[in-house]
Amino acid sequence: MDWKLNRFDTLVEMVSFPAPTDSTATTRLQLETETPIREYYETILEDGSQSMPELTIGEHVNFLKYFLLNELPAPYKAYDASHPWLMYWLTNGLELLKVDLSEYYKQISNTVISYGSAGMGGGMGQIPHVASTYAGLMTLAITGENWKDIDRRGTYDWLMSLKNADGSFKMHSDGETDARAVYCALCVARVLDIMTSELTENTVEWLSRCQTYEGGFGGTPDDEAHSGYTFCAVAALCILDSPKNLKSKCDLDRLVDWISARQLPVEGGFQGRTNKLVDGCYSHWTGGLVPLIEMCQPEYFDKIISREALENYILCCCQAQNGGLRDKPGKSPDFYHSNYVLCGLSMCENKYELRPDNLFSYNVTPLKEPTVVAIDPIFGVPNGKVEKFRSFCAAQKW
Ligand SMILES: CC(C)=CCC/C(C)=C/CC/C(C)=C/COP(=O)(O)OP(=O)(O)O
Numbered sequence: 001m002d003w004k005l006n007r008f009d010t011l012v013e014m015v016s017f018p019a020p021t022d023s024t025a026t027t028r029l030q031l032e033t034e035t036p037i038r039e040y041y042e043t044i045l046e047d048g049s050q051s052m053p054e055l056t057i058g059e060h061v062n063f064l065k066y067f068l069l070n071e072l073p074a075p076y077k078a079y080d081a082s083h084p085w086l087m088y089w090l091t092n093g094l095e096l097l098k099v100d101l102s103e104y105y106k107q108i109s110n111t112v113i114s115y116g117s118a119g120m121g122g123g124m125g126q127i128p129h130v131a132s133t134y135a136g137l138m139t140l141a142i143t144g145e146n147w148k149d150i151d152r153r154g155t156y157d158w159l160m161s162l163k164n165a166d167g168s169f170k171m172h173s174d175g176e177t178d179a180r181a182v183y184c185a186l187c188v189a190r191v192l193d194i195m196t197s198e199l200t201e202n203t204v205e206w207l208s209r210c211q212t213y214e215g216g217f218g219g220t221p222d223d224e225a226h227s228g229y230t231f232c233a234v235a236a237l238c239i240l241d242s243p244k245n246l247k248s249k250c251d252l253d254r255l256v257d258w259i260s261a262r263q264l265p266v267e268g269g270f271q272g273r274t275n276k277l278v279d280g281c282y283s284h285w286t287g288g289l290v291p292l293i294e295m296c297q298p299e300y301f302d303k304i305i306s307r308e309a310l311e312n313y314i315l316c317c318c319q320a321q322n323g324g325l326r327d328k329p330g331k332s333p334d335f336y337h338s339n340y341v342l343c344g345l346s347m348c349e350n351k352y353e354l355r356p357d358n359l360f361s362y363n364v365t366p367l368k369e370p371t372v373v374a375i376d377p378i379f380g381v382p383n384g385k386v387e388k389f390r391s392f393c394a395a396q397k398w
Pocket residue numbers: 131180183184226227228229232271272273276277279285
């Protein structure tokens with residue numbers, strides 16, 4: 001019998017599976033993706049002919065700033081229901097890159113508030129949607145403007161209208177129910193300080209039911225585990241109760257194993273679900289789970305994933321030559337990937353620990369000279385922004 005050490009230095013039995021007799025579309029795609037990445041790493045790491053690339057900050061700033069300040073080209077009409085998302089991805093990406101956007105804060109905020117004050121739509125005149133509202137309010141948390149224009153009572157009543165009896169939420173009136181909706185609704189309720197026991201009744205139980213036999217969470221109970229939904233579910237559990245208590249709300253060990261298994265051995269980046277390809281945005285959706293668990297179980301610090309391998313993937317494979325960050329080599333950069341790859345890089349550069357005196361706030365310690373701003377691991381904006389917005393709201397009547 002063969003034995004090996006797992007990452008907690010415990011002996012485990014090695015299981016060997018027979019080699020597949022034939023390739024499948026999945027294995028072919030995986031090989032097509034990993035082979036050029038392996039070859040590229042070999043030129044850097046083995047013969048030393050190239051050095052590890054740095055974050056090309058200037059190029060990424062130009063890419064994001066151009067699109068923040070100019071009219072979007074025609075192909076972007078597909079984003080017509082995602083105006084608040086465009087504002088969030090571009091503003092947050094630039095803030096993470098330490099750009100001072102204060103001269104544009106008022107203009108950005110006036111645009112965002114035009115999407116609604118008691119739930120925001122995807123654009124002017126569109127029905128309110130929790131994902132648009134999450135993105136819009138996170139943008140306002142960054143800018144610090146127009147906070148008094150938010151109708152908190154109206155937002156609360158609207159969130160209650162989206163609540164299902166089983167504790168879950170719909171994305172919009174008559175819309176779909178999933179873990180994204182729960183995360184977005186709770187982020188909105190927390191930042192506006194309108195969380196009540198009525199709003200959150202049964203929600204922990206519903207989220208717990210989304211954890212699958214694999215250890216990750218599906219969008220709804222019995223769905224396939226996917227890191228987009230896993231991030232939403234686990235971050236939502238952290239909003240409902242301190243990250244310290246995560247282990248009483250889910251099978252934490254299974255979750256930890258599932259997260260570790262999402263880091264691909266050649267690429268170093270993450271996939272979002274079993275047997276799928278690496279993608280830069282999972283640096284946040286999968287990688288963002290790591291600090292939440294490290295805050296709950298400090299002894300797991302740097303044992304769940306390799307931050308170094310993820311940084312290699314981000315720096316070597318996600319940077320487009322002319323600026324912007326992307327899913328993988330061969331893909332074009334976009335705002336969504338630019339933001340979430342930078343969020344992942346920020347997680348790599350910092351250690352998060354719960355404060356002993358307040359289990360909802362955390363100390364952030366840089367692990368090295370940071371290239372990007374430290375992110376709030378639950379809300380996805382620079383650390384401290386949500387608490388400032390929440391304190392402002394807590395001092396107002398509603
Ligand atoms: C707050 C908020 C709105 C969060 C969104 C979370 C998120 C990213 C969910 C992902 C949903 C999903 C099943 C993608 C699969 O896409 P795919 O099949 O194209 O990708 P894959 O092959 O990598 O699984």
